Amino acid sequence: MFKEHPKGLMVLFFTEMWERFSYYGMRGILILYMVASLNEGGFGMDDTTAAAIYGLYTALVYLLALPGGWIADRIIGQRQAVFYGGVLIAAGNLSLAIPMFRWILFPLGLILIVTGTGLLKPNVSAIVGDLYQDKGAKRDAGFSIFYMGINIGAFFGPLVCGFFGEQVNWHLGFLAAGIFMILGLIQYKYNMRYFGDAGLMKETSSDERSRAKRSFSYGILALVILTLILILLHNINLINLTLQGMAAGTGVIIVSLAIFYFLYVLLFGHLDKTEKKRVILIFFLFIGAALFWSGFEQAGSSMNLFAARYTDRVFFNYEIPASWFQSVGALLIIIFAPLFGVLWVKLGKRNPSIPAKFGLGLLLLGAGFMMLMWGSGFVRSEGPGVSPGWLISTYFLHTFGELCLSPVGLSSVTKLSPRPLVGQMMGTWFMGAALGNLIAGLVAGQFETLPLPELFGTVAYFALGAGVLFLLMTPLLRKLSGGIR
Numbered sequence: 369m370f371k372e373h374p375k376g377l378m379v380l381f382f383t384e385m386w387e388r389f390s391y392y393g394m395r396g397i398l399i400l401y402m403v404a405s406l407n408e409g410g411f412g413m414d415d416t417t418a419a420a421i422y423g424l425y426t427a428l429v430y431l432l433a434l435p436g437g438w439i440a441d442r443i444i445g446q447r448q449a450v451f452y453g454g455v456l457i458a459a460g461n462l463s464l465a466i467p468m469f470r471w472i473l474f475p476l477g478l479i480l481i482v483t484g485t486g487l488l489k490p491n492v493s494a495i496v497g498d499l500y501q502d503k504g505a506k507r508d509a510g511f512s513i514f515y516m517g518i519n520i521g522a523f524f525g526p527l528v529c530g531f532f533g534e535q536v537n538w539h540l541g542f543l544a545a546g547i548f549m550i551l552g553l554i555q556y557k558y559n560m561r562y563f564g565d566a567g568l569m570k571e572t573s574s575d576e577r578s579r580a581k582r583s584f585s586y587g588i589l590a591l592v593i594l595t596l597i598l599i600l601l602h603n604i605n606l607i608n609l610t611l612q613g614m615a616a617g618t619g620v621i622i623v624s625l626a627i628f629y630f631l632y633v634l635l636f637g638h639l640d641k642t643e644k645k646r647v648i649l650i651f652f653l654f655i656g657a658a659l660f661w662s663g664f665e666q667a668g669s670s671m672n673l674f675a676a677r678y679t680d681r682v683f684f685n686y687e688i689p690a691s692w693f694q695s696v697g698a699l700l701i702i703i704f705a706p707l708f709g710v711l712w713v714k715l716g717k718r719n720p721s722i723p724a725k726f727g728l729g730l731l732l733l734g735a736g737f738m739m740l741m742w743g744s745g746f747v748r749s750e751g752p753g754v755s756p757g758w759l760i761s762t763y764f765l766h767t768f769g770e771l772c773l774s775p776v777g778l779s780s781v782t783k784l785s786p787r788p789l790v791g792q793m794m795g796t797w798f799m800g801a802a803l804g805n806l807i808a809g810l811v812a813g814q815f816e817t818l819p820l821p822e823l824f825g826t827v828a829y830f831a832l833g834a835g836v837l838f839l840l841m842t843p844l845l846r847k848l849s850g851g852i853r
Contacts, residue, residue: 373510374499375562379555381517384492386552387454388518391429391485392698393525394461394545395668396691397533398422399812400676401541409538411474415673416813420611422669423809425478427618430805432486433798434629435587437494439487441792442580445569446491446498447560453491454553456484461546465539477542490794491567497782497790498566507779512709515775516702523698530691570788615810622803626654626796639786646784649722649848650793652841653777654800656726659834660773661804662811663733663827664766667694669812670823671759674744678820680753693759700767708771722780723838723845729773730835736765737828744820784849 402418404410413421440449460480463473496514500507525545533541602609630651634644675681676690712719720728743758777797785793814823838845 372506373513374564374566376499376564376566377496377510377514379559379562380492380496380499381514383450383454383552383556384514385517385521386548386555387457387485387488387492388521389525389528390457390461390521390545390549390552391481391525392522392694393529393548394464394481394542395426396526396530396672396694397538397541398425399669399672400534400690401538403673404538415816417611419669419809419813419815420615421809422812423615423806424611424618425482426665426668426809427615427622427802427806428482429485430489430798430800430802431618431622432482433490433802434486434625434792434795436486436488437490437792437795439584440491440494441570441788441790443577443584445567446495447563447567448569449487449491450495450567451553451557453484453486453488454549454556456480457488458484458546458549458553460484461542461549465543465546467539490798493778494782494790494794495563495567497779499563506713507783509709509713511775511779512705512712515778516705519698519701519705521698523695523702526691526694530689530694534689534691612810612813615806619803619806619810622799622806626651626799626803629792629796630654633789637786637789643786645848647786647793649845650781650784650796652723652845652848653726653780654796656723656730656773656834656838657777657797657800658803658807659831660726660729660733660769661801662807663737663804663831664770665801665805665808666812666827667697667763667766669809670815671740671762673812673815674740674820675756675759678744678747678753679756679759681756693756693763696760696763697767697770700764701771704767704771705775708775712776721842721846722776722849723842725772725776727835727838727842729769730831730838732765732769732772732835734828734831734833734835736762736769737824737831739765741821741824741828744824747820 399418399422400410402411402413402421403415404412406412411418436449436453440446444452457480460477460482463477463480466473493514496511497507500510525548528548529541529544531541532544598607598609601607630647633639633647637643637647639647672690672694675693679690679693681688681690740758740762743754743761746754778794781793781797782790811823811827
């Protein structure tokens with residue numbers, strides 16, 4: 369599998385595999401832990417509150433990819449950003465694993481994981497792209513292999529952390545996530561020699577680096593001051609800060625930041641005409657990614673609750689942990705990712721364009737939710753849950769949609785980005801994921817209030833409509849790529 373690719377790909381494959389094991393393992397039990405009663409070792413939250421926290425957490429995980437890319441590009445380089453990010457992720461999971469003082473350690477652990485993932489996630493992908501001089505099909509195949517590593521971790525994470533978390537103790541589930549992140553860090557640090565020049569800090573003057581460090585310090589100071597002001601205004605009853613309001617406000621901030629950043633790059637980024645067109649295409653990919661992830665990422669929220677409460681999970685007298693269903697999609701990707709990688713290469717000039725693949729991905733996402741809408745109509749307040757086949761069928765369709773969109777999107781952003789801005793543009797890709805995750809959490813907050821067929825049906829129709837629009841716009845968007853496929 370790695371034979372025809374740079375040796376560094378294997379190192380990054382395992383780094384991302386263990387990081388995704390940690391992330392998806394922890395995420396698989398997160399909302400279940402929050403809604404579990406105090407007697408069950410959880411926090412006893414209602415669905416709306418837990419979903420708001422879940423949406424904010426998963427959104428911020430990806431939102432911080434933009435400053436994470438900036439820090440790597442301007443201050444520490446991508447290699448060090450990946451390592452320091454992994455350290456913070458491990459520390460965050462270990463904080464969640466400590467049962468004492470959990471009312472303090474729980475939010476602290478989430479903050480550490482959010483910060484660490486923001487450093488690691490965009491930069492490990494950028495290093496993969498940097499390993500390849502060629503920007504053609506071989507790089508796409510490399511990203512498909514890399515994406516398979518992501519899903520090996522995503523497959524085993526919920527199985528291991530879900531077993532310990534749901535059936536033994538929640539904190540042991542978080543401990544497992546932290547231990548395997550540490551294993552990923554060890555192999556990454558030991559094998560960095562295989563990267564060549566990939567991921568090294570780009571040459572900058574000492575003045576430029578000093579200015580970047582000052583900008584970073586001012587940014588942190590401004591964030592602290594803003595937080596203190598909001599707390600003060602809340603305490604004197606001038607504003608009412610709620611988790612749901614904060615989640616909705618964060619969505620507005622993400623959209624505003626994205627528009628501002630793309631306009632800034634287009635107007636003041638000193639780009640030529642071709643580069644500007646490609647940046648505009650990346651903006652449309654950002655929109656497509658946000659739409660896709662807003663449905664797909666309900667796997668950890670509304671679909672997780674559906675598995676826990678309304679799905680028959682008994683198999684030969686053993687009740688399967690609800691979080692295990694989140695491994696289904698990852699298993700399907702492990703099976704089909706190599707086939708898709710080969711398919712894109714074999715199609716050659718007949719390979720669908722980047723926007724066409726996004727349209728197909730959204731259509732498949734919508735079809736998956738149509739299946740879940742149908743199955744949720746059989747839910748009854750009493751009696752056994754519905755067949756797990758409904759969830760499995762949904763994951764099957766979502767997997768094919770993900771393989772059309774996500775690895776292709778990752779590779780496309782590295783190919784379309786102006787070279788000095790690769791890390792930052794990867795950050796905008798993950799901003800799309802942030803917005804999608806936030807919307808997914810807000811939608812899951814309606815799990816108790818909306819009839820399930822209506823909840824899943826709304827998502828289905830929205831995704832199908834977006835897919836059709838992307839396919840209709842494909843001829844126009846293809847012209848913006850400047851010859852890159």
